[in-house]
Structures are given as structure tokens and as C-alpha cells.
Amino acid sequence: MLKGRANDMHLSDTLRSFAVCFILAWLLPFAACGQRLFAKRIFRTAADSVQYESIRQQILDNLKADIKSDNNALHVKGEKLLVKIIPSYQFGVYSFYDDLMRTDRPDTITHLGLYLLEGSEIPAKVASCVNLKELDISGCHIQKLPVWLGKLAHLEVLTISRSELKRFKLRYVNKSSLKTLNLAYNDLRRIPKGLAEYDSLEEMNLSGNRLKTLSRALSRPRSLAYVNLGYNRVRHNRMKTNDNVKSINLSHNGLKNMPFSLGGFNKLITLNLSYNSIATIEREIGGRQLLVVNLYNNRLKKIPGSILSLPGMVNLDLSHNEITAVPPSIQKMKALNVLSLWDNEVSQLPDELSRLPNLSTLYLQDNQLSYLGDSLSRLPLVKLDVGYNRLTTIPAWVFQSAGIQELYVNNNDITRIGEEILAMPNLRILYIFGNPIGDEQELQRWVKLLRQRNVDVKQ
Incomplete structure (x- = not known):
């Protein structure tokens, strides 16, 4: 549920449908939008096919009602019914x-x-x-x-x-x-x-099994780079170091913390810990080559120190947690390019965030922000999403940014957006719906000018 904003949602039917389709295609491969995306689905029985379509429709209905509804159990049930999907491009x-x-x-x-x-x-x-x-x-x-x-x-x-x-x-x-x-x-x-x-x-x-242990056998294959252990119940790690493994998926394992260390994986680049119940991370989760960490949909109340100590991190997803603050030590993550804090409890941002020289994408939607400090103007932002917050104005530094191409300020408390937004030379996408903007005539005038420049405006 969108925290504190449920009554303020003004998504148009078109936008809501797009959002639902995007989430389905990304999160639920068995329930993609549009039959054309998958040329052939194979089931054990006709009854399984009917049940599968019923589950797919139920998920779609749930997402239309609440874009953040938890459909994980339905997803697992549907996956078990499906034997194979053959994409059209492989026909x-x-x-x-x-x-x-x-x-x-x-x-x-x-x-x-x-x-x-x-x-x-x-x-x-x-x-x-x-x-x-x-x-x-x-x-x-x-x-x-x-x-x-x-x-x-x-x-x-x-x-x-x-x-x-x-x-x-x-x-x-x-x-x-x-x-x-x-x-x-x-x-x-x-x-x-x-x-x-x-x-x-x-x-x-090996996803979707009943594995509880990372076996020593995984230490042996010298070329093993990608290991998918999602939808299991892994609790123990008996692996010795494997310097070839680059990606580990431990999503949907019911983890409440990190019961084992992944510090021995010196070449690990990508780690997926999404859809668990992790509240703390005390152990190492990878070496200095770790670039991408996905902790989407856990129960973190703060950004773990073991994450902040990884200076090479490029993409960090902490969306759908319970984080209340961004610590000043975030400035140590100099390589960070994408930071996602969507759906947390953050009410203010530290000036130290502006000391990340490579941060180009910042997702802050659905938090409790009422102000964006001027220090953020030093960031090389290309995409800024602050929808579903408590902003009353868009700070001047945003309009003065030459780099921002995508700006999402929808569903805030903004009362005016004037012609100063025309000064953004590279703006390509602008979402402003769900705000109590007063001067409708002025709004329509500059929206028309933006659209003449091929800017995609959603109002």
C-alpha cells in the first residue's frame, strides 16, 4: 500500500495500465501483458492452462487495485503450472x-x-x-x-x-x-x-527447489559464473571461495538476516537478495568487485554498513524497505550510478549525497520528503523521481539543470509550475499529475510548448 498517499492517487487509466504491464513483464514472466509476447505456452493438462489464466487475471486485477499488492504466492502457484514458455523470437x-x-x-x-x-x-x-x-x-x-x-x-x-x-x-x-x-x-x-x-x-x-545449503560442490566448477538459487530456503553456506562466480540469486528464500558470509566470492559482481525479510546484514556479502546489489522488498530500517563499505558499487536497489535516513557515509560510494530508495520512510537527504560524482539516476518516490536541498544540484542527474512525497515546490536548481532528461514530481503538494521549466534543455519526460496546481491556463500554455519540443508530459 502506498504509505500515506492512497487517497491521493490520480493515475490515469492509461498510466495505470502501463505501470501494471511493466511490473507484470518484469516481475511475473508467466503473466506478461499481451499474448503476443509469448508465442507458445506448454502445460501438463488443459485444466492447468485454465487455472494458469485464472491466476494471471487475478494478479492483473490485484495490481490494478493496488500497484504494490503482494502477489508472490500466486506467482509461485502459476509458475508450477507452467512447463515451458517459448518466446516468439525463438520460434x-x-x-x-x-x-x-x-x-x-x-x-x-x-x-x-x-x-x-x-x-x-x-x-x-x-x-x-x-x-x-x-x-x-x-x-x-x-x-x-x-x-x-x-x-x-x-x-x-x-x-x-x-x-x-x-x-x-x-x-x-x-x-x-x-x-x-x-x-x-x-x-x-x-x-x-x-x-x-x-x-x-x-x-x-536451481530455483524453485527445497535447497537449504550452498554445497561445497559449487566451489569446484572452474567456469561457473551464474548461480540462481531463488525460491529455495538456503540457510547455510559450505562453499569454499569460488573466484569465478559473478552472479548469485538468493531472492525469495525467506531470509530474515544474512546467516552466512559471501565474502569469499572475490569476483562477485551481482547479488540478488530481493523478496526476503532481511532486517540486518552483519556479514560480508561480497568483495570489492561487487557492482550491483538488489535488496528490493526486505525489512531494512537503515542502509547496512557492509553495503556502504563497498566503494565500487554501481547500482543499489533498496526499494520497498523501512529505511528512515540516508547516512552521511553514503559519500564513500563514489562509483554509484543508480540509487533506488523507492517506498521507504526517508524525510530528508544529507548534503553528503551530493558528493557522489557518478550518480545519474535517483529514485526517491513514495517517501516523506518535503524539501530537496540545493546541494543536490552538484549531482550529474539524468533521471530524478520524487513522486509521491510531500514537496510543495520544485527547487530552482532542478530547472537550472542541463542534464536532467526525466523528471517525476507527480502526486506531491506542488501548487505552481511556471515557465521556468522551459529552461531545461534536455528534458524528455515530465510527470506532474496528482498535484494541486492552481493556474490551469498558465499550466496548459507551457505544457503545449513542451510538447512542441517532443517532451512527454503526463498531467
């Missing part, structure tokens, strides 16, 4: 079971999707697909891989998702070719055995 790339059975040239098949197979074994004809690069056997009941699978020397991607796997041993797959392993949305409680032997493995998706 013509994939071959399917019928294609495999019909062809007399299996050597021409490079991407093969065998969904919802009734048997417990991979069809033997797959062994003749000697140039196969991707094999997807999602939604099946195949528990073991055949020995001949190791002869597919070009196999780079193996997907066995939504197949109710409880245990899985990775073997009989070419150890020098496999780059991506996707075992998402199964019932795994342990990291697959045999993983340590795959030095070619670069990306692993």
Missing part, C-alpha cells in the same frame, strides 16, 4: 518430439524440446542428433540420463525443470561442452551429485 529454432520422429536428418536438429513425455527414458533417436546444442526434457518423468548422452559432443544446454525430481546425479553428459544446467522447479533438497566434475559449466539454475 523456428526449436524442434519437438513430432519433428524428431518425422525427420530422417536428426543431425540437423540443434535445439530440441521434448515436453511431457509419458515414458521414463529419453527417446533413443536423440543419440543421432550429433549436432544438438540444447536439450529440454521439462515436465517429464525422466530420473536418469542415458549413457549415450555423453556422445553428444556439442550439447551446451540441458534443462530438466518441473519434473518432480527429488534426486539427480549429473553424469553421462559431455564434461567439456555443457555450459548451462537448468533444474528449476523440482523437489531437489541437495545440489546434484557429479556437479564438481563439470569445469565447462558456466550457468546453473
